[in-house]
Amino acid sequence: MYKIIEKRALAPQIFLMDIEAPRVAKSAKPGQFVIIKMDEKGERIPLTISDYDTKRGTVTIVVQTIGCSTKEMENYEVGDSFLDFVGPLGQASELMSESIEELKNKKIIFIAGGLGTAPVYPQVKWLNEQGVKADVIIGAKAEEYVIMEEEMKSVAGNVYPCTDDGSYGYKGLVTNKLKDLVQNEGKKYDLVIAIGPMIMMKFVCKLTEELGITTIVSMNPIMVDGTGMCGACRLTVDGETKFACVDGPEFDGHKVNFEEAMRRQTMYKTQEVSKNEGIKPGCGLGGTK
Template sequence: MFKILKAEHLAENIILMDVEAKRVAKSCLPGQFVIIRVDEKGERVPLTIADYDREKGIITIVFQPIGASTHQLAELKAGDTILDFVGPLGRPSDLVYEDIEELKKKKILFICGGVGTAPVYPQVKWLHEHGVGADVIIGARTKNLLIYEDAMREVAENLYMCTDDGSYGFKGNGSQRLDALYEEGKSYDHCVVIGPMIMMKFTCMATKKYNIPTVVSMNPIMVDGTGMCGACRLTVGDEVKFACVDGPEFDGHKINFDEAMKRQAMYKTAEGRALLKFKE
């Protein structure tokens, strides 16, 4: 059993939990995920690691209650326990394998949207701890949905906040903020984009325009996170990949987002899942 040490709302419908999971905290790296199961009847839910404290043995997860299992998780409070908390799973972010001195020469930008801001945080923090600066754009539909501003400000070189409705920071989305940065004379050598699928699709189109190699995290498409359900199957260039086994990070300019979004929509309903299984 894994004890919940903290449970709080970061924004409307976005919940943060600190969970005692010593073995996961000991070995996890930015970009990896865990699979949780609240109780024996619960579904397996893959959630990206949003932070870790190796000394205290704590893993932070951030999620939106969407299906039955995440709603069940959302009802738990500090002191309650989670039956399974398995990880770390998935390949860590490519950035952690690069030569630090080479990374220091690069101009790195993270563009994150909504709950996708949480998995960006450990990557920017890891870079900061290794002396590598990175700029970050955090976007959301409106002010109440922005998360991680204070924490990110501590680790980012420059932080740019934006909202679609202009209620906080720049008025516009992450791609429009990127356009504005280029107009101001900025440029980047590497970009990481994490957020809803539609946001990643359009942000990748924008980074392609500026020839910025771009990595996306395909966590939103995962269902069981084990390589068995087939939900996370992707076309990347001319290859077929599974987000949970081969990723979650991929070259954002090679992903067929339209196909991925169609699969994601199908997997939202039991009928859709049955239909996809039948077709395969």
């Protein structure tokens, strides 16, 4: 069993949990994910690792309550335990395959959309530990949905919060902020890493193609089973079939067929909505902690 050590709300319908999982924490790397099964009747939930602490033996996850299982997970409190906590899974961030000297010579900016801020944080933190300060754009629809800003400021170079409604930081889309930084403020970037909603990553890639900036995206939004067996996260990258959970989740954003990936994601969202509408409280997932 994997005990919840800490739980706190970050924004409406978004919460953070520190899970006691020493072996996972010892092996975890930025960019990887875990699969959680709450109880013997629960479904497998893939979640990107948001942080890890080898000394405490904990792994941090950030969850948004958008589906039946995540709504059930929200009922768990400190001291409760999950049945399974499997990981780390997936490939580590591509940053870790480069030499530190190469990274120090690059100007890197992360674009984090909504919940995507959580998996961005461990990569920015790891870079900071190597002596590399990356910039970060954090996007949200309103001020109350901006998450992990202070944590990000402690490890990043510049942090640029953006809100759709202008209630905090830059008013407008993250793509507009990136364009402003490059075209109006004279910033030069060698690499963009975008993690967030599929539609956001698609338009970030369209912009960076125009700007001539290499771009990496994380395709974790389309993962379901997390092992490559269900085929739900199948996507086309540079004309080849890949699986986000075993080949990724990170890929060259300029080679991803976003239209195909978004159609696949919509199909599973429709099924989840139907499931939620027909299920009573408890979600039919066992419910015992």
